[in-house]
Structures are given as structure tokens and as C-alpha cells.
Amino acid sequence: MRLVLATRNEHKLRELAELMRPHELDPLPEGVTLPPETGTTFAENALGKARAAAAAIGRPAIADDSGIEAAALNGAPGVWSARYAGEDATDEENLAKLLREVPADGDTRVAYVCAMAYVEPGGREEVLRGRCEGRLTHEPRGSGGFGYDPAFVPDDYPGDERTMAQLSPEEKDAISHRGRAARALRLKLLEVEDRARPRGPLGELFRRSKRGRSDGERDGRERERGRRDGAPGRREGERVRPAGARRRRRRGR
Numbered sequence: 001m002r003l004v005l006a007t008r009n010e011h012k013l014r015e016l017a018e019l020m021r022p023h024e025l026d027p028l029p030e031g032v033t034l035p036p037e038t039g040t041t042f043a044e045n046a047l048g049k050a051r052a053a054a055a056a057i058g059r060p061a062i063a064d065d066s067g068i069e070a071a072a073l074n075g076a077p078g079v080w081s082a083r084y085a086g087e088d089a090t091d092e093e094n095l096a097k098l099l100r101e102v103p104a105d106g107d108t109r110v111a112y113v114c115a116m117a118y119v120e121p122g123g124r125e126e127v128l129r130g131r132c133e134g135r136l137t138h139e140p141r142g143s144g145g146f147g148y149d150p151a152f153v154p155d156d157y158p159g160d161e162r163t164m165a166q167l168s169p170e171e172k173d174a175i176s177h178r179g180r181a182a183r184a185l186r187l188k189l190l191e192v193e194d195r196a197r198p199r200g201p202l203g204e205l206f207r208r209s210k211r212g213r214s215d216g217e218r219d220g221r222e223r224e225r226g227r228r229d230g231a232p233g234r235r236e237g238e239r240v241r242p243a244g245a246r247r248r249r250r251r252g253r
Helices: 010-019 042-057 078-083 091-101 169-175 177-196 201-229 245-252
Strands: 002-005 024-026 061-070 109-119 125-136 152-154
Touching: 002 010, 002 042, 010 024, 010 061, 010 169, 010 177, 042 061, 042 109, 042 125, 061 078, 061 091, 061 177, 078 091, 109 177, 125 177, 169 177
Parallel strands: 002 024, 002 061
Antiparallel strands: 061 109, 109 125, 125 152
């Protein structure tokens, strides 16, 4: 399936192109305007972008919104992660502000959160979510990744002090919030494609035999219920002998 990724972020395009295989991702065409991220949840923002792209292009589109949540800040920056230090702030400026506001000797628990939306033009919508938990280090390190990666030490590799920016692309994709959401969406779309695929003669034969077994099992249950409710093995119209009649006749002999 070919999908349009509703983003101008080249980092996301490269990352998701690998994560969504065998589905193929096309970049957002020039001239398509995405709405501002004014939602109060990641899902709202992701759906807004995917809907705009699908409506403008007439093809299925996906979009994600993600960010970091700090326990010490009651979940902030959250949906404002990309512009935490200002509307045009750089990754370095956003990270510097977060490190100033989260005390190094305080609660450094953080979580990456992602909502990924799939939208068909005038049709079905899906939202899948992913989450990666860890802690914030005040000694940023690593040159890979982007955003808050240099200061995010994930919990998924116990005893490993590397930040997300120090992991290999494969290690990061295996545990990242975006990787988990993308894999969930990829599987969902594969299931949809499989259900829509025409079935061959053998598949139809199997379904018929399965229906036949179900009907036979249902008939068997109904016969068993009838035996429990009535006299076992009694023929229609046969008189039921009163209980104890056989014992009384034997004692009278």
C-alpha cells in the first residue's frame, strides 16, 4: 500500500519509511498546507494533519504527533514539545529549556509518547499509540536521533547508560514510541488488506466446511438439550412409566 506521510520533517520521513515496510511512504507534495497543531492531545494533532493531506491529495495518508512528557512537570512539554522554547525554537533550545526546568536531583522520569493516525479520503480512520519510558540525563550525549534524544536514557536496556542519540537506528526503532506506534499501524493495515483480498476456491471450501461443522455442532447441542429436558431415548408418543413402578411390580411377585 502506498501512503502519503503528512509531515515536512525529513527525519520522520526517513525513520517511518523503514518502520512501515512493506507499505511505501511518499513525501507530502509541495503546495499542500497542513493545519497548525492546536489540539490538546497527540491524537487530535495527528488526525488533523492526516485528514488535511488525505483530502488534498485524494489518497490514504498517515501522520503522527509525538513529544516528551516529564513527570516533574506534570506531563509537560507534551503536545508543545516541538515549540517548548518558542514557536521557532530549535531542538537545542527546546532541550536546554527542559533541562533547566527539571532538577537534576529531582524526579527525572520522562516518557516519549506518539499517536499515529491513518485516514482514507472520506472514509476510515485509525489512531495507534506508542510509548517509551526512561529518564532524563543532564549530560546530553550522542549525535544520532533528533529532538530530546541526546538527554533521553530509555528503560528498555537495563544497565545501559546510552541515550537515544547513542543507539543504533535498529536499537532505537525497536523501542521508540514512534517505532511501536508504526508497527501497530503496519499490522492493522496488513490485516485490513488481508480481509479485503479475494478468496480462492480452497479458501471458500474451507469456510463452507467450517460453517458445516458449526451447524453440526449446534444441532448436536440442541439434541443434547432435548435429551436433558425430556426422557432419554424416548420415542414420540411413547407412554412414560411412573417412577418406581418397576420396583413395586418386582416386590409384588
